[in-house]
Amino acid sequence: MITLYVNGKDMRLDIADDTPLLWVLRDELGLTGTKFGCGMALCGACTVQLNGAAVRSCSTPVSAAAGKHVLTVEAVDKTRPGRAVQAAWIKHDVPQCGYCQSGQIMSAAALLTQNKSPSDADIDAAMSGNICRCGTYNQIRAAIKDAAAALKG
Amino acid sequence: MSTAFKASRRSFLKGSATAGGGLVIGFVLPANGRLAQAAAPFAPNAYLRIAANGRVTVVCGLSEMGQGVLTAIPMLVAEELDADWAKVGVEQAPVDKAFNNPVFGMQATGGSTSVRGHWEPMRKAGAAAREMLVAAAAQTWKASPGDCRAAKGFVIHKSGKKLSYAHLAAHASKLPVPANPKLKDPKDFTILGQGLHRLDTPPKVNGKAKFGLDVRLPGMLIAVMARPPVPGGKALSVDDSKAKAIKGVHQVIQLPQGVAVLADGYWTAKQGRDALEIKWDDGPNAGLGSSDISKMLAEATTVPAKVGRNDGDVRTAGGTKAIESHYEAPYLAHACMEPMNCTAWVKQDEVEIWAGTQSQGPSQGIVSQVSGVAPGKVKIHTMYLGGGFGRRFAPDFTVDATLLSKMSGKPVKLVYAREDDMRAYFYRPVSATRFTGALDASGRPVAFSARVASPSLMEASGFMKLPPNGVDQFAVEGVQDLPYDIPNLRVEYARVEPGVQVWFWRSVGHSQNIFFSESFVDELAHEAGKDPFEFRRDLLGKQPRYKGALELAADKAGWGAPLPAGVFRGIAVAQSFGSYVAEVAEVSVGDDGALKVHRVVAAVDCGRTVNPEIIRRQIESAIVYGLSAALYGKITLNDGKVEQGNFDSYPVLRMNEMPKVEVYIVPSTENPGGIGEPGLPPLAPAVTGAIFAATGKRIRRLPIDRDLLKKA
Numbered sequence: 001m002i003t004l005y006v007n008g009k010d011m012r013l014d015i016a017d018d019t020p021l022l023w024v025l026r027d028e029l030g031l032t033g034t035k036f037g038c039g040m041a042l043c044g045a046c047t048v049q050l051n052g053a054a055v056r057s058c059s060t061p062v063s064a065a066a067g068k069h070v071l072t073v074e075a076v077d078k079t080r081p082g083r084a085v086q087a088a089w090i091k092h093d094v095p096q097c098g099y100c101q102s103g104q105i106m107s108a109a110a111l112l113t114q115n116k117s118p119s120d121a122d123i124d125a126a127m128s129g130n131i132c133r134c135g136t137y138n139q140i141r142a143a144i145k146d147a148a149a150a151l152k153g
Numbered sequence: 154m155s156t157a158f159k160a161s162r163r164s165f166l167k168g169s170a171t172a173g174g175g176l177v178i179g180f181v182l183p184a185n186g187r188l189a190q191a192a193a194p195f196a197p198n199a200y201l202r203i204a205a206n207g208r209v210t211v212v213c214g215l216s217e218m219g220q221g222v223l224t225a226i227p228m229l230v231a232e233e234l235d236a237d238w239a240k241v242g243v244e245q246a247p248v249d250k251a252f253n254n255p256v257f258g259m260q261a262t263g264g265s266t267s268v269r270g271h272w273e274p275m276r277k278a279g280a281a282a283r284e285m286l287v288a289a290a291a292q293t294w295k296a297s298p299g300d301c302r303a304a305k306g307f308v309i310h311k312s313g314k315k316l317s318y319a320h321l322a323a324h325a326s327k328l329p330v331p332a333n334p335k336l337k338d339p340k341d342f343t344i345l346g347q348g349l350h351r352l353d354t355p356p357k358v359n360g361k362a363k364f365g366l367d368v369r370l371p372g373m374l375i376a377v378m379a380r381p382p383v384p385g386g387k388a389l390s391v392d393d394s395k396a397k398a399i400k401g402v403h404q405v406i407q408l409p410q411g412v413a414v415l416a417d418g419y420w421t422a423k424q425g426r427d428a429l430e431i432k433w434d435d436g437p438n439a440g441l442g443s444s445d446i447s448k449m450l451a452e453a454t455t456v457p458a459k460v461g462r463n464d465g466d467v468r469t470a471g472g473t474k475a476i477e478s479h480y481e482a483p484y485l486a487h488a489c490m491e492p493m494n495c496t497a498w499v500k501q502d503e504v505e506i507w508a509g510t511q512s513q514g515p516s517q518g519i520v521s522q523v524s525g526v527a528p529g530k531v532k533i534h535t536m537y538l539g540g541g542f543g544r545r546f547a548p549d550f551t552v553d554a555t556l557l558s559k560m561s562g563k564p565v566k567l568v569y570a571r572e573d574d575m576r577a578y579f580y581r582p583v584s585a586t587r588f589t590g591a592l593d594a595s596g597r598p599v600a601f602s603a604r605v606a607s608p609s610l611m612e613a614s615g616f617m618k619l620p621p622n623g624v625d626q627f628a629v630e631g632v633q634d635l636p637y638d639i640p641n642l643r644v645e646y647a648r649v650e651p652g653v654q655v656w657f658w659r660s661v662g663h664s665q666n667i668f669f670s671e672s673f674v675d676e677l678a679h680e681a682g683k684d685p686f687e688f689r690r691d692l693l694g695k696q697p698r699y700k701g702a703l704e705l706a707a708d709k710a711g712w713g714a715p716l717p718a719g720v721f722r723g724i725a726v727a728q729s730f731g732s733y734v735a736e737v738a739e740v741s742v743g744d745d746g747a748l749k750v751h752r753v754v755a756a757v758d759c760g761r762t763v764n765p766e767i768i769r770r771q772i773e774s775a776i777v778y779g780l781s782a783a784l785y786g787k788i789t790l791n792d793g794k795v796e797q798g799n800f801d802s803y804p805v806l807r808m809n810e811m812p813k814v815e816v817y818i819v820p821s822t823e824n825p826g827g828i829g830e831p832g833l834p835p836l837a838p839a840v841t842g843a844i845f846a847a848t849g850k851r852i853r854r855l856p857i858d859r860d861l862l863k864k865a
Contacts, residue, residue, distance in 0.1 A: 019420050020420060023418055023420040026419070027417075027419060031360075032360070032367035033359070034360070035366070035490070036366060036568075037490055037491075037492070037571070038571045038799050039423075039570060039571055040800075042799055043800050045490055072360065073358075073359065074359070077359065086358045090350075090354055093354050093766065093770075095219075095351075095353070095354055095358065096219030096220070096221070097489075097537070097539050097540045097541075098219070099489075099490040099491045099537075099540060100490045100539075101357050101358060127808040128808045128809040130808070131800060132490070132777075133488060133489060133542075134219045134540065134774045134777075135773055135774040135776065135777025135778060135811075136770075137806075137807075137811040138811060141808070141811075
């Protein structure tokens with residue numbers, strides 16, 4: 001039995017320790033907002049927050065999340081940076097196909113939790129693990145700056 | 154024992170021969186939609202309905218893969234309906250002839266055809282509804298329809314009184330549907346041409362958007378499939394005892410395309426797949442290597458081939474300077490963010506499919522054949538597509554999911570692991586082209602010939618055939634339609650089939666051919682001692698739309714103005730899918746060969762604009778897709794095996810490499826051109842033209858080899 005705190009709720013799961021957190025979220029808990037992209041922590045589509053830090057859930061065994069707070073895109077609006085990021089994403093119409101955007105939003109919200117005024121270099125460092133094949137990078141950068149400004153205001 | 158099923162992938166592809174390959178124009182708007190829209194008070198055709206609360210729902214038969222079609226199609230309808238945009242929503246259509254893409258004659262999304270094909274029919278659908286609402290109001294008021302006008306969801310009488318569409322919907326539904334409603338003068342457009350927000354943004358920022366991979370059904374099994382490591386191979390024998398010993402694995406099924414493990418969840422199925430012990434027959438491609446393929450292509454360019462275009466006579470053109478060059482581009486994977494997947498449920502007399510597909514029309518027929526259920530009983534639920542780029546036009550994942558559901562008797566979601574996705578073939582074709590060109594004493598080109606060697610996409614598609622002249626239209630597009638004023642011009646095509654399945658990839662033949670032809674035009678400019686922009690402009694006197702895009706891009710980029718030290722420019726222009734795009738790239742090259750693209754300025758003439766913000770984003774998107782391919786993209790074979798599998802071996806552009814992008818739109822009153830693809834073709838030659846300006850080294854093979862750029 002593993003105990004997880006997912007989006008503020010206690011979850012007790014009978015599941016193999018080495019199951020990636022991604023598949024626990026998607027297949028066991030039905031939280032399909034978190035996406036499968038590569039299975040090797042190369043693309044960032046599966047990004048969630050673990051105690052506020054961005055992690056790649058496809059390569060995080062569920063045992064590593066035991067007793068920690070898991071936040072997914074479905075509940076990121078419960079945090080101030082998450083709300084600001086979502087609002088900026090809507091203002092800039094960031095998504096195209098949208099598949100990578102849950103991961104982008106979770107990485108961006110984690111960045112703004114830790115860094116109130118990210119520079120371009122900070123954004124590059126925090127976001128270069130998240131691939132977007134539609135090429136929305138410039139809109140993501142603009143939206144992150146907008147969200148940072150909104151959080152200060 | 155695993156269950157075996159014998160049938161060939163090729164026969165499924167051939168089974169999709171529904172379209173005949175030609176363009177089918179002459180779309181007839183059904184007077185009454187065949188779809189059940191009875192619940193709404195007013196549904197004058199298959200494409201829209203108005204609810205009692207005035208909410209307008211546009212029903213869209215096209216697939217949303219990021220290109221914005223679920224916003225653009227509603228805008229076309231809403232403009233002529235004079236709807237209040239705030240009350241317009243959109244819904245995905247089922248498969249029905251009413252939703253055939255007028256360009257293809259089948260329900261499918263691709264070839265940057267959505268706005269081009271639906272520009273008139275969707276506006277007519279909206280205009281018909283507007284005329285009926287106006288007539289309903291006129292009857293209510295006992296007034297002349299000529300004294301009434303529509304605006305923002307109301308019909309307004311010249312006296313100033315007005316009635317809402319919500320109020321009029323039930324009445325309007327009893328009136329005849331006009332056969333030929335009058336369309337607006339474009340000067341009266343209030344919605345078209347506006348950069349409105351996308352309708353699909355909100356569900357894409359809160360995790361609620363449902364992609365194919367997000368489908369969950371009660372009792373569903375998840376399948377992961379081991380595929381032959383060599384394209385065209387098949388399993389000789391399978392030991393599935395270790396896979397079946399894993400808790401949660403239900404079944405192992407052998408298909409012609411591979412061996413599938415069906416389990417309770419993806420992770421279990423993937424572990425099961427990895428535990429399979431399979432002996433493969435590598436088939437005819439055993440031992441095939443990329444260098445062999447390059448050699449086959451190069452050899453084919455040295456002998457006469459099928460003639461696609463022959464202006465004047467290149468042999469007697471003369472000229473004082475002649476040059477010859479050989480170009481090559483590799484196989485490419487699409488690498489959509491969402492790996493291929495499909496959920497199928499084959500029941501007794503019905504099949505349901507949930508998929509992010511670009512080809513629901515042909516898929517319905519193929520699934521019918523595979524399942525033995527009548528086509529009309531095959532329901533396809535089109536989900537959001539996590540990227541398409543042509544890949545999701547292919548039927549492989551739909552066919553395999555259907556077979557697995559049929560054979561297991563359960564709903565099955567088939568998911569390709571990333572490595573399986575990348576090694577599941579359906580690649581952009583390899584291609585090579587040998588050019589020769591000659592200039593007269595003044596530096597003007599007098600002869601241009603190109604011999605293209607490439608596999609035939611038309612034949613690979615399963616729904617097209619090579620035309621009588623033997624020239625594959627996709628293999629030569631972008632070379633054969635060279636726009637420059639050159640009196641003697643010859644283009645030939647040699648079909649070379651190395652044996653790997655090829656498929657449509659964003660911008661198709663233009664993706665490599667514009668790199669080839671625009672690079673060679675740069676070579677001619679250099680040989681003539683002329684500026685690459687001016688050289689092109691001088692040869693485009695008869696091509697105002699090419700010239701307009703070229704001049705706008707050059708102007709906005711500040712062509713000729715000084716750049717920061719170490720930064721150089723390149724330029725290219727192309728027409729594809731009915732739109733004209735020129736791009737200027739600013740590039741620097743380090744002594745170690747490190748390449749940085751700083752800025753790309755694009756100008757697009759795509760005719761009248763539906764949504765200029767979506768246009769700008771699509772051009773930028775295609776620039777990024779093209780830059781990934783130019784910098785990194787290649788699928789190579791070694792000893793028959795595909796060497797790439799995931800984003801480590803098949804890198805794509807990331808945030809830290811993203812250039813600044815500016816997109817400018819040429820004002821135009823022409824009918825709309827396509828927009829999902831035309832931004833891609835000029836990118837690679839603009840970048841390699843800038844590399845030449847920086848280093849004097851001409852890149853003739855993609856992806857760009859950084860070792861060639863190192864300072865000696």
